[in-house]
Amino acid sequence: MFNKILLFICFLTVSSLSYAKSIEIEMLNKLGKERMVYSLKIANVDLNDKIVWKSSSKGHNVEFVETPKGVKKFKSKINKDATYEFKIPGVYLYQCTPHKAMGMIGIVVVGDDKSNLDKIKKVKMRGKSKKVLKELLKEL
Numbered sequence: 341m342f343n344k345i346l347l348f349i350c351f352l353t354v355s356s357l358s359y360a361k362s363i364e365i366e367m368l369n370k371l372g373k374e375r376m377v378y379s380l381k382i383a384n385v386d387l388n389d390k391i392v393w394k395s396s397s398k399g400h401n402v403e404f405v406e407t408p409k410g411v412k413k414f415k416s417k418i419n420k421d422a423t424y425e426f427k428i429p430g431v432y433l434y435q436c437t438p439h440k441a442m443g444m445i446g447i448v449v450v451g452d453d454k455s456n457l458d459k460i461k462k463v464k465m466r467g468k469s470k471k472v473l474k475e476l477l478k479e480l
């Protein structure tokens with residue numbers, strides 16, 4: 341009986357550990373030939389997963405541009421790591437506020453839910469980000 345309880349506790353521990361993941365994305369001034377980029381432009385995560393955007397280079401942040409319904413506005417401080425836990429499924433489009441016209445944007449797909457993709461497609465980005473968004477949408 342005791343062994344069974346122990347086994348059950350082990351199972352609970354393991355399943356809670358594997359439940360929510362955390363992904364790291366770096367905010368960079370330079371990555372190969374690119375300038376002002378997120379190290380991962382498209383992230384696929386499960387519901388309740390977290391993303392940590394690391395302020396690896398200075399001068400960047402994360403600002404949500406278009407999100408699924410019910411998601412509150414999110415804008416992180418410049419020069420700081422940003423963490424967000426994804427509680428609502430769908431496609432999230434975000435940008436770096438100072439570099440929003442320089443192609444520094446990213447997409448997160450939560451729970452493999454692309455039901456709000458049409459809204460994302462209608463977002464008007466500025467400058468180089470227009471082209472980058474087009475490219476990213478092709479990969480979804």
Ligand SMILES: [Cu+2]
Nearest residue numbers: 400436439444
């Ligand atoms: Cu930036």
